[in-house]
Structures are given as structure tokens and as C-alpha cells.
Amino acid sequence: MNTVITLANRPEGRPKTSDFNFETEKKPSPQEGEVLLETKYVSVDPYMRGRMSDAESYVAPFELGKPIEGGIVAKVVESKKENLTEGDYVSGRLDWKEYQVSDGEGLMKVDPEAAPLSAYLGILGMTGLTAYMGLLEIGKPKEGETLVVSGAAGAVGSVVGQIGKIKGCRVVGIAGSDEKVELLKSKFGFDGGINYKTTEDMGAVIAEACPNGVDIYFDNVAGEISDGVHQHINQFGRIVNCGAIAHYNATSMPMGPRVEPMLIKKSALMQGFIVGNYEEKFPEAVKQLAQWLGEGKLEHSETIVEGFDNIPQAFLDLFDGKNKGKMVVQV
Amino acid sequence: MNTVITLANRPEGRPKTSDFNFETEKKPSPQEGEVLLETKYVSVDPYMRGRMSDAESYVAPFELGKPIEGGIVAKVVESKKENLTEGDYVSGRLDWKEYQVSDGEGLMKVDPEAAPLSAYLGILGMTGLTAYMGLLEIGKPKEGETLVVSGAAGAVGSVVGQIGKIKGCRVVGIAGSDEKVELLKSKFGFDGGINYKTTEDMGAVIAEACPNGVDIYFDNVAGEISDGVHQHINQFGRIVNCGAIAHYNATSMPMGPRVEPMLIKKSALMQGFIVGNYEEKFPEAVKQLAQWLGEGKLEHSETIVEGFDNIPQAFLDLFDGKNKGKMVVQV
Structure with missing residues (x-):
């Protein structure tokens, strides 16, 4: 049976x-x-x-x-x-x-x-591809920029941060426990980490962790965590909307601060990302991910x-x- | 003196x-x-x-x-x-x-x-340039697509709609009186118009006016008008955030439905637009606008x-x- x-x-x-x-x-x-x-x-x-x-x-x-x-x-x-x-x-x-x-x-x-x-379900599968495509195709990281990742200790987030480091960004991750935050720094090489569960004013904490503002925000969660990050988006900032786990179980329309004034003021963009739209680039991406994995540049x-x-x-x-x-x- | x-x-x-x-x-x-x-x-x-x-x-x-x-x-x-x-x-x-x-x-x-x-303060000035650059650089209109414009009877909006028509889009404008809506159709050649002041459920009215959904939303106003349009954004939709007049006089943070779930579901983008970022393209744009004006393709x-x-x-x-x-x- x-x-x-x-x-x-x-x-x-x-x-x-x-x-x-x-x-x-x-x-x-x-x-x-x-x-x-x-x-x-x-x-x-x-x-x-x-x-x-x-x-x-x-x-x-x-x-x-x-x-x-x-x-x-x-x-x-x-x-x-x-x-x-x-x-x-x-x-x-x-x-x-x-x-x-x-x-x-x-x-x-x-x-x-x-x-x-x-690994074929993770770093060399959809997880790795999501991190790679979302960060490179929408986030377009440049050396010296600041990248913030929410859900940073998660499957996608931990890879996003590491690719950000490979691309020369300063990377700050947001996660849900001190242990995860420690892991971000010790295992995945993030420059900084924030435990959102012990943070009252996310905006203030982001300001402190990102003295040069936020150029790229790779967002896996949305909700109030993102509200704090949005306050510090730099001019020409890019927000990769990869996930909204904060709202997936919502039974009514989730409300929050309107983003239009911020987007206009900063000439910033928010773009919804679905990995399946980039299928034609998967082989090249898996090859690059496997190479980084082989070189020890990616922990998973x-x-x-x-x-x-x-x-x-x-x-x-x-x-x-x-x-x-x-x-x-x-x- | x-x-x-x-x-x-x-x-x-x-x-x-x-x-x-x-x-x-x-x-x-x-x-x-x-x-x-x-x-x-x-x-x-x-x-x-x-x-x-x-x-x-x-x-x-x-x-x-x-x-x-x-x-x-x-x-x-x-x-x-x-x-x-x-x-x-x-x-x-x-x-x-x-x-x-x-x-x-x-x-x-x-x-x-x-x-x-x-005209040098309008159609051949910042107004015309804002419409031209915002629509073409972020909206990227393609023939047969549906374009919705808010603040459509305003300086920028009326030009956006007309350029949309030149590019082969179906164009629906949102304005604040029946008289303005009439003008959109009779003077500026819009395919449809909505008076938001007499509209209770903007989402339902947009659905009716845009049976194929909304590919491009050129937004001059934000606020509740935009909430209704966002409900009908198509896959790969582009939202040009050009203005947010609904919030310019706000004394506290304006709240509204969170956009992340919509952006992800639709692989859509929202991008803040400031015409000054495109200065190097102004001469070419003014030339094109003046040509259309001369050919009678643009009413202002x-x-x-x-x-x-x-x-x-x-x-x-x-x-x-x-x-x-x-x-x-x-x-």
C-alpha cells in the first residue's frame, strides 16, 4: 500500500x-x-x-x-x-x-x-534560484551598497545575504531570534543582524544598523518589519517583494502605511518577484550557484x-x- | 517698486x-x-x-x-x-x-x-516632459494594453492619456467631475472616463471599464482611488507613481491596503517617478512633443x-x- x-x-x-x-x-x-x-x-x-x-x-x-x-x-x-x-x-x-x-x-x-x-530542494533548487534571480534581476546590487534582507535566516534569505556579500554589499539581516541573528553573522557572513522580536522601533534600529541608508531591500515577510525598512530606503532604492509571510494567513485586507509618498520621494521601486518568470536563466544560475558552493563561498x-x-x-x-x-x- | x-x-x-x-x-x-x-x-x-x-x-x-x-x-x-x-x-x-x-x-x-x-510651462515644459518620461520610461506602453490614468484631467494626466493613445493603448481616465470626464473623451480622446466623486466602489467600476485588466497605471493621486485600480492590475503590470496629491496635506502617516501581496501575485512593479532624473533625455522628448503638437496629435x-x-x-x-x-x- x-x-x-x-x-x-x-x-x-x-x-x-x-x-x-x-x-x-x-x-x-x-x-x-x-x-x-x-x-x-x-x-x-x-x-x-x-x-x-x-x-x-x-x-x-x-x-x-x-x-x-x-x-x-x-x-x-x-x-x-x-x-x-x-x-x-x-x-x-x-x-x-x-x-x-x-x-x-x-x-x-x-x-x-x-x-x-x-541541496537540490534548496541551494541548488528553487530556493537558491529565488535568491539569485530576485537579488540580481531586481535588486541589481552594486559594490558598496547596503542590502537589508528580511526572513534572513530562512531558506531564501540566508542565500540572498551571501550573494549580496559576494557582490560587495554591506548586508544586514532581520530574523526572529537572537540565535538566528548570531547565525547570520557567524555562519552566513552578514555584517549585521536584527532580532525583530525584541525590537520595538524597527525604523530606529534600521537607521542605526544602516548608517548609509538602504539601497536594496529583499523582502520575504512584508508587514511591520518592512514599514521600518521603508523609512530608510535611499534614492533609487530597490525593494524586491519576494514574500509576504506576514500576510499569507490574513483573513482580511492587511493595512499599513501607504508607500507611494516614499516611492516618489526616493525615486524608488517595489517589484513583485516570482522565480518562475526567469526560467530561461535557470541553467546559468544553477551553474553559478554550484560554482560558489564548490568554492566554499556559499553556506547553506x-x-x-x-x-x-x-x-x-x-x-x-x-x-x-x-x-x-x-x-x-x-x- | x-x-x-x-x-x-x-x-x-x-x-x-x-x-x-x-x-x-x-x-x-x-x-x-x-x-x-x-x-x-x-x-x-x-x-x-x-x-x-x-x-x-x-x-x-x-x-x-x-x-x-x-x-x-x-x-x-x-x-x-x-x-x-x-x-x-x-x-x-x-x-x-x-x-x-x-x-x-x-x-x-x-x-x-x-x-x-x-505652453512652455505645460505641454512643452515640465508637465509634458513628466507625462512623456513617466509613461515611456516606467510604464513602457505596448500596443493593445490598457492604461489607467488618475488625475486624468490635470496637466500631466491629460497628456499621459494622449501619449497612451498614440502608443496604441486603450486609455481610461479618472477625474473629479462629470464635466472633466466628458472632456477626457471629447477633447483628449480617452476611451473611457470615471468620475471618482460619484463612484462608491472604485474596484467594481474599474473592473467594468477595463475588462482586460490594467497593464499600466499612471498614478497622480494615490489614496483610495488607487486602491481600486490596484485590485485589477494585470500580470507584469507597471504602476508609475508620479504624484500622491491625496496625501500631500496629510499630517499623519496615511494608511491603506498593503500592496506587497498584490505586487507578488502579479509580478507587478510600482516605481516612484521624478522627471528631473531623466534630464539627459529632455531635448529628444521636447522635440517629439513639439512634433506631435504640430501634427495636431496632442491637445493641451x-x-x-x-x-x-x-x-x-x-x-x-x-x-x-x-x-x-x-x-x-x-x-
Whole structure:
């Protein structure tokens, strides 16, 4: 038998474990041209909250009663397809199932010798690509500029900061505990860190941490943290709107200071970023990321949770910031 | 004697006539290398509200007790400077004085035969340049796209819409009276118009007026009008933040719906626009605007108020939308 995790309910506000169902089905068999895959690593990501709702968005919503899908690294356990043989590893967007068949469409073969398998869901997968593309394509960092990153200890944020350092920026990260802030500096080489949970006046603290103002703000969270950063955006500043985890569970329209007067005063820009828009640049980006990783210029951080049954809880824990770096479930 | 208008007070909220002083001084005489100028037309513009405050901004604040300065067309009445002779007309940033001397720095000679003198404060001056640069450099209109303009019957807005039409867009304008909305369609060739004063649910009205959504929003006003437009921004939409007249008199931080979730969902951008950043492109832009004007492709609208003494009131009337098109005072 085969365990499958499906969408039980469309959550109102914060998702709960009861929004997921565990179902069993017969373990499938591959047809000619297909492979049987065994799930090894499952990626859980904040953007998936959006797919649990049926509101219009940039990716189709999950269907009620159907399996959740997301980034997965799987092992080929049976192959009736050319180019893929038993023992190969692949990554791609797959269902939350212990076993599944695939025709190989959209799958990428990954090399377990070149990097740990979980890295293909993180630094060499969508996480690394999001950091790389968002920072370089919208943030356009220049040497000597100041980069502020929110959600800095998270999967994307920690990579953004490191690429900022490679590009010669002064980098300040915002995270949710003293331990995370320490990690930003000791492990990821950030120049400064701010614990937003112990900060009363984010604007004042940003002013102190960024004496030359903020040229680039890579924003993974939005909300009040961002209000403080917006106060110190420099002329021609760039705000990369990569995530808004502060609002993903909102049940009414979140309100805040209007940004137009600031944007005009500073000739600044805010731009929504979705990594999928830059697909044609992925191969070049993965090559560069792998090179930096090989040269020891990029540290990556993972929180690995064990057990297929723990996938929903690992996802829910993202909204409490329980992860350091990329949250991955090892099956 | 010579009359001068100075800044009497830094206004709190909405400016009043008492924030301006009328003073008299001896009529000045030009020294060698200088000209004596007689003010003929004075431009009053919403952005000047910002200069009345001492808050940090992109232009230095006016000084208390010193003359207000702004766009002016003046006649050379006495010249001790090469290249300028009695009877010439010039435009530039000058003081609100009946007469003043200048060394010619920053002045541009204008031709009263080629266009009415007031046009050099409007369609062929900063107004036209703001519309042209903001729409083309940030809005990047493509044929068949939908362009929404707020403050559409104003000086900048009416030109933005017409350039949008020249570029093949479907253009919808938002203005503050049925009469203005009628003018948008009959005089400026907009495809549709919305009177925001009689609109309760701007979002619903925009949805109706823009069945294909909004690709470009050229925003002169911000505030609740913009909230309605933001709801219907298309994927890869561009929001040109040119003005925020709804907030210029605000005495506390204006609040509104947070834009980050929308920007991310739509991969959209908001960018603050200040025409001065594009100075190197002005000559080419003025040439193009003059060509369109000559070909009858651009209508321009002016509200001309008479009398030097009425300059402050004309400025204040901008905040009641009493102007149609560019507000100019003829001395």
C-alpha cells in the first residue's frame, strides 16, 4: 500500500493539521515509458499556503481531496523509460506520495555525489534560484551598497545575504531570534543582524544598523518589519517583494502605511518577484550557484525533519519560524 | 517698486493664503552679464506643497521669509548679457517676483511664434516632459494594453492619456467631475472616463471599464482611488507613481491596503517617478512633443488665472481640483 497526503479543507487563516488527510491507495506500477519513484526528500515552502486557497494566484490552487504537490527528490525504483534507470535520483514537482509513477516530464536528474540530495530542494533548487534571480534581476546590487534582507535566516534569505556579500554589499539581516541573528553573522557572513522580536522601533534600529541608508531591500515577510525598512530606503532604492509571510494567513485586507509618498520621494521601486518568470536563466544560475558552493563561498542551512507523516507539521512550523534555512522532510 | 511673494509659514496640513506674504522691494537693476526679467506666466504645481515643508525631499524646501520659486516664463526687459536681448522670452526656475535679475543660468530661450508662451510651462515644459518620461520610461506602453490614468484631467494626466493613445493603448481616465470626464473623451480622446466623486466602489467600476485588466497605471493621486485600480492590475503590470496629491496635506502617516501581496501575485512593479532624473533625455522628448503638437496629435488644456496677486490662490485651488489641465497664472 501507498500513503498519500491530500488537501482536506481550504484553511481560513492559519492552516492546521486537520486541513490535510492521510489516505492509502494501491502502490502504482509503471507503464511503458514511465518510472516508479520513491519519495526521498520533500520540500515545504511558505508559498504553498497560497495554493491551499482557491483565490486567483500565479499558480493553480491545490484541488480538494487531491494530493498536495511540491518540490521532491525521489529515487527511481523501477524504470520502463529510456534515460532513467533504477537507482537514479530525480528532482521535480511531484505529489506528496510515498510512491508515484511519472513519465519523466519536468524531472531533472540529480547527482548524489555532487551535493547532498536535499541541496537540490534548496541551494541548488528553487530556493537558491529565488535568491539569485530576485537579488540580481531586481535588486541589481552594486559594490558598496547596503542590502537589508528580511526572513534572513530562512531558506531564501540566508542565500540572498551571501550573494549580496559576494557582490560587495554591506548586508544586514532581520530574523526572529537572537540565535538566528548570531547565525547570520557567524555562519552566513552578514555584517549585521536584527532580532525583530525584541525590537520595538524597527525604523530606529534600521537607521542605526544602516548608517548609509538602504539601497536594496529583499523582502520575504512584508508587514511591520518592512514599514521600518521603508523609512530608510535611499534614492533609487530597490525593494524586491519576494514574500509576504506576514500576510499569507490574513483573513482580511492587511493595512499599513501607504508607500507611494516614499516611492516618489526616493525615486524608488517595489517589484513583485516570482522565480518562475526567469526560467530561461535557470541553467546559468544553477551553474553559478554550484560554482560558489564548490568554492566554499556559499553556506547553506537546512532544517531536516524525519518521516513522511511529519510533512504537514513541518509545513505548519514554517509559520512559527521553527526552521533555520530550508525546511526539508526526509522520508 | 517690485512685489515679491515669500513663504510666511510652513503649513500644517492644507496650505492657506496666510502661508504666503506679499512684500515690496526696490526694483532691481541688472549688472554686467545680467538681464532684467519681467514675469509673464507663472506655473503653480502640486509638488510645490512638498517644498513648503522642511521635511527631507527630492528638492530643497523653500526658505521661510524668502521668495517662492517655480517655473516661470519671463520677458527680457533690459539686457547686459550676450545672447539675450530686450524683447526675448525665457523660461526657467525663477522667483515669484514681478521683476528680477538673472545671470541667465538655467534659463531657456523660448519662441512665442512657435507656441503660446504658457505652453512652455505645460505641454512643452515640465508637465509634458513628466507625462512623456513617466509613461515611456516606467510604464513602457505596448500596443493593445490598457492604461489607467488618475488625475486624468490635470496637466500631466491629460497628456499621459494622449501619449497612451498614440502608443496604441486603450486609455481610461479618472477625474473629479462629470464635466472633466466628458472632456477626457471629447477633447483628449480617452476611451473611457470615471468620475471618482460619484463612484462608491472604485474596484467594481474599474473592473467594468477595463475588462482586460490594467497593464499600466499612471498614478497622480494615490489614496483610495488607487486602491481600486490596484485590485485589477494585470500580470507584469507597471504602476508609475508620479504624484500622491491625496496625501500631500496629510499630517499623519496615511494608511491603506498593503500592496506587497498584490505586487507578488502579479509580478507587478510600482516605481516612484521624478522627471528631473531623466534630464539627459529632455531635448529628444521636447522635440517629439513639439512634433506631435504640430501634427495636431496632442491637445493641451490650460486654466489661466489672471494677476500676480492671485498666484497663491491659484496654487491653493489645485487642491480642490479647480483647474482643468495645466494651471498657469498670467501676470
